[in-house]
Structure formats: structure tokens, C-alpha cells
Amino acid sequence: MQSNPTLIQRHRSAKRHLRDDIIPRARKLVRLLVLYAILIGLCGFVLLPVSWMLTAALKPDSVPFYTIPPQWFPTEHFEWRNFETALLDPVRPFLRFTLNTLIIFGGNVVGTIFSCTLVAYAFARLRFRGSGFLFNVLIITMLIPWQSQMIPQFLLFLELGWYGTYLPLIVPSFAGNAFFIFLIRQYMRTFPRDLDEAAKIDGCSYFGFFRHIILPLCRPVLAVVVVFMFLGSWGDLLGPLIYLNNTDQFTIAIGLANFATRYNPNTNLLMAANLVMMIPPILVFFFAQEQLIGGIASVGLKG
Amino acid sequence: MQALKQSRVRGRNQGKRKLGAMERREERVAYLFLLPWLIGLVVFIIGPVIASLLISLTDWNLLTPPNWIGLKNYEKMFSDRDFYNSLRVTFRFVIMSLPVYTLVSLSLALLLNQRIRGMYVFRTVLFMPSVIAGTAVAVLWSILLNPDVGVVNQILGAIGVQQPPRWLASRDWAIPAVILMGLWGVGGGVIIYLAGLQNIPPHLYEAATIDGANPSQKFRFVTLPMLTPSIFFQLITGLVAAFQVFDVAYVLAGRGGTRASALQFYLLNVYEEGFQNGRFGYASALSWVLVVIATIVILITFRTSERWVYYESEEDKS
Numbered sequence A: 001m002q003s004n005p006t007l008i009q010r011h012r013s014a015k016r017h018l019r020d021d022i023i024p025r026a027r028k029l030v031r032l033l034v035l036y037a038i039l040i041g042l043c044g045f046v047l048l049p050v051s052w053m054l055t056a057a058l059k060p061d062s063v064p065f066y067t068i069p070p071q072w073f074p075t076e077h078f079e080w081r082n083f084e085t086a087l088l089d090p091v092r093p094f095l096r097f098t099l100n101t102l103i104i105f106g107g108n109v110v111g112t113i114f115s116c117t118l119v120a121y122a123f124a125r126l127r128f129r130g131s132g133f134l135f136n137v138l139i140i141t142m143l144i145p146w147q148s149q150m151i152p153q154f155l156l157f158l159e160l161g162w163y164g165t166y167l168p169l170i171v172p173s174f175a176g177n178a179f180f181i182f183l184i185r186q187y188m189r190t191f192p193r194d195l196d197e198a199a200k201i202d203g204c205s206y207f208g209f210f211r212h213i214i215l216p217l218c219r220p221v222l223a224v225v226v227v228f229m230f231l232g233s234w235g236d237l238l239g240p241l242i243y244l245n246n247t248d249q250f251t252i253a254i255g256l257a258n259f260a261t262r263y264n265p266n267t268n269l270l271m272a273a274n275l276v277m278m279i280p281p282i283l284v285f286f287f288a289q290e291q292l293i294g295g296i297a298s299v300g301l302k303g
Numbered sequence B: 001m002q003a004l005k006q007s008r009v010r011g012r013n014q015g016k017r018k019l020g021a022m023e024r025r026e027e028r029v030a031y032l033f034l035l036p037w038l039i040g041l042v043v044f045i046i047g048p049v050i051a052s053l054l055i056s057l058t059d060w061n062l063l064t065p066p067n068w069i070g071l072k073n074y075e076k077m078f079s080d081r082d083f084y085n086s087l088r089v090t091f092r093f094v095i096m097s098l099p100v101y102t103l104v105s106l107s108l109a110l111l112l113n114q115r116i117r118g119m120y121v122f123r124t125v126l127f128m129p130s131v132i133a134g135t136a137v138a139v140l141w142s143i144l145l146n147p148d149v150g151v152v153n154q155i156l157g158a159i160g161v162q163q164p165p166r167w168l169a170s171r172d173w174a175i176p177a178v179i180l181m182g183l184w185g186v187g188g189g190v191i192i193y194l195a196g197l198q199n200i201p202p203h204l205y206e207a208a209t210i211d212g213a214n215p216s217q218k219f220r221f222v223t224l225p226m227l228t229p230s231i232f233f234q235l236i237t238g239l240v241a242a243f244q245v246f247d248v249a250y251v252l253a254g255r256g257g258t259r260a261s262a263l264q265f266y267l268l269n270v271y272e273e274g275f276q277n278g279r280f281g282y283a284s285a286l287s288w289v290l291v292v293i294a295t296i297v298i299l300i301t302f303r304t305s306e307r308w309v310y311y312e313s314e315e316d317k318s
Helices: A003-057 A081-088 A094-125 A131-143 A147-159 A167-175 A178-188 A194-201 A206-217 A219-235 A238-243 A252-261 A267-287 A289-302 B002-055 B072-077 B081-112 B119-131 B134-144 B151-158 B174-184 B187-198 B202-210 B215-242 B247-253 B258-262 B266-276 B280-308
Strands: none
Touching (some): A081 A267, A094 A131, A094 A206, A094 A252, A147 A238, A178 A219, A219 A289, A219 B134, A238 A252, A238 B247, A267 B134, B081 B280, B119 B187, B134 B174, B174 B258
């Protein structure tokens, strides 16, 4: 008689326990497992091609490039000489191409930092008539497809005798880049106004204030700009393709594109060269991840 | 009393005049700082845009002195198969890629916004390919997508797809192949959505919870409206980029054959006409047509944005 109610009670509490505790927990667990499964699958989509490429790049010429089933990981062949061959090939001297790319990048860094910080400072902190209008013009220039300027720019630089030099790829950066000006301006606007007032009272000139107060404060955003510029210079194909005509001057993007479009390239060497093309941006990404993500995010939020 | 008042007035006037001088000085300095960009605006943008219009009315080819030929270049386009084909390829890409990229990067952002252990690692891995140059991505994926022995089709075969697509070797599948390559680097867009998601004030969700909204309603009435500015931004930058696809096209279409026509993106055609065939006049005309088309599409997008993009009111912003 007495055990019955407790049995029912126990049954009820077990049911309640199942309903309130176990099922939600199980549901949570399943949800978590599904999340992880999707995320790991996506990481596979990103990483497996790279690891397959490394495997393929390390294959000697004597073994088949494609295998069935595919070899995802470098476990069998380690022909490191492929990288040497791909990099030092006299027909496509990739080391030289890398150096050339870095020269263009260096020139662009100097030009962009010089011009964009000046212009961004004016837009961010100085009051002048027409500032709203000019800022709109700046935004619109970001939307104009480059094609509309490509041919006249080429003819202009040809006229100046700059064809076949790095000048057309570097000099325009001294005139500023709308995107970077925008990025730096957004950052400069976050400093308190009192800064300008204090400098004025202390008799600091506009340029002195810009040079000694604003510019040092801008280091974080300039780091973002330099990272973006590196990725841009490293990947740029059309610019160098139009202006450079000598193999010694080619950039890494042209070198790779020419290698890939050649009839029947050595695929393992192509993969080796391609890895070399991919690694510097990936390294930059890992070292500058915070800046890069922060930079992209800030553009999206304020754009 | 009177004198005091007067002096005060004078003082104020003096102050005003002084301020005026300072303002003028500030303005002069501002324009001095703007100078590099203003010069660049004229020399590298406005000048070339006008010049490009003029060049498009000539038969400029570098070899012979240019002749004024009026609208002949534009008339020629009507019978130019490459023009029609490149326009078709570009439009196909724009129409197919934008919805796919928007949907995928949005869902990926929602996924990466979950608070679970190890998310930092997943984010890092998934963002990584977005920094790799288009050329390198195209080279890698053209090998992976080899229709007979490529990795992708081996996987498709293994999961039971009888006749996997021929990808770059096929007229219909070449563009989807390019879109697939783009998905690999979709992380850049995800970052923007993720920032947008993290920028949604939590009190909106709290209010929705109090009103009894379920998760899908919260997404529909809080998350999505608050993300529309990010979506709009991505749409505009995506459009500008999609009209200017070059690297991938150059690498993949370079060897001729089916690929060359299936991947004859507009800018590639302009490049070939101008820089390979030396027809600068015609190439300028081609560029102008695309610039006009792109401008119209972008303007339409801006126009419709008033209807679906939600902006916080001015008071909220400040």
C-alpha cells in the first residue's frame, strides 16, 4: 500500500527529470555535435585542397600526378627539389619575380602612406568649404570600374616613356587611394577634438600636429593598410601585365599565370610554384589576423 | 554700463573676425593636404575617364595616327560575337554568383557567431583562403576540377554522382566552377557580416524575448533587418567586383578551346582587344559600354535600397 505512491512518485519524477533535464540536454548535445560536424567539414573544404596540393608538389616526375583515390597527405614522396626547380628555373625565375613584386609593394607603401594620411587628415579633422562634396566624390571614385581609366592611363604612361618600368605601378599611389583614405579617415575621426584645440593653443602648426600627434596615433590603422597593400600588390595581375614587357621585371602573379597558361606545364612544379605564391599571404594572415579582420570589419560597419 | 556693453559687442565682433581668419587659414591648409589626391583625381581619374570617351570615338591603334570615326566603334559592337559573348558570360556570373555568395557568407557568419569552444580556430581556418590571390586560387582549382581525374569529381563519383559535371571543360559548368573557386575565399564577406552581427545591440534581442518571439522570429525581425546595411554594402562591392573579374578569367581562359569562350569575361575581352590586338579605340568603347551598364545596375541597387535597407535613426547613430 505504501510503496505504491512512492513508485508513482518516482515514476513521475523520472518523467519530469527526462522532460526537463535529459531531453533538453540531449538536444543541446546533438546541436553541438551537428555544429562541430559542419565546422569540421568546412575546414576540410578549406584545408584538404592545400594539403593535396602540397602532396602533389612533392611528387617526383616519375609517379603519376593524379591518383585514384586521391592522395591527400604527403606520406610517400618528398621531392623537395621540385621547389628548387620551380623557384630557380631560368625561364621563370620566381625568386626574381618575388623580389620585383616586393619592390613594387615597397614603392606603393611609401606613396600610399605619404598621400593617404595627408588627405585623410584633411577629411577627418579640418573644416573647409566643399568637404562634404569632395568626400562624396571620394566615395564615388571607389565605385567607378577601373576599366574606364585603364586605356587612357596606359596611353599616358606610354607617352611619358614609362612603359616597361615600375613607375606606372608605383607613381599613382602617391596620388592616394580612395579606399585607404576612407579607412584612415574613419580611424582619425575617433580621436577627441580636444587634441586639435590643445595643439592650437600650444601654437602647434597644422603640419606639426599632423606629423607629431596624429601620425603616431595612426599606427594601428596604417598596419591594416600595409597588410591590405601587401595582399593587393602580391595578387595584382592586370597592372603588371599591361605595363611590364620584360621577363626580368615580371611579378610573381604574371610568372604564375604564364606558367599555368603554358601548354602542358609540369603539373607538380606548377603546384610547387603555386604553393610559393600562396604562402606569404597566408603567413601575413596568421601574423596580422587581428588587424586584418578588424580592418575589414570596420569598413563594413561604417560603409 | 553702456560702454561695457559696447566693448563687449566689439569684443565679440573682433573674436568673430579672428575666427574667420583662422577658418580661412584652416581651409587653405586643408586644400594643401588634399593636393596629392586632387591632382590624382584630375590626372588619373577624371582626365582618363574623359579621354577614354574621346578615344572610343577614334580608331587609335598606336601604329597609325588616330582618325576620328564617330560612333563606328559602338556600331561595330552590334555585330561583334565576342562582345555579346563576354557580356553574356559576365551577366551570367553576376546573376549566379551574387545570391550564392550572399547566402553562403551570411549563413557562415551565423554559424561562426555561435559561442562554442574552439571557434577561434575554426574562424582562422575559414578566413584563411580569402587572402590568397585569385591567380593562385584559379591555378589550384583548375587542377582539382579536372573533369576526368580531378579530386572533386572523384569525390562526387564516390558519393554516387553518376555523371559529374565537366566543370571548366563544359559550357554550362564553367561559370559555376568559377563560383565554387570564389566560395573557397568567401571569408572576407563573412567577416563583414560577423561584424554586423556583433554590432546588433543585445537589448533588441531582450525586448524580442519579452515579447515572446521564438528564435526564427528573432532572426526574421531583429537579425535580418539589422544586417541589411551589411548586406547592401556587400552587394555593392560584390557588383563592382563581379563586373571586373579578370585574374581568374585570364588564367583559366588563357589556353583557348571551350574555356576561352565559356570564360570570356568582359574585362578579359577588353584586355585582348586593347592590349593584345592594339585596338585601343574599340577597347575604350567596350569599356564605356560596361561602365554605363555597371553604373545603371549600381544605381538601381541604390534606389531599391531605400525600401529594404534599415538604417538606425540619426539620434541612435550619434
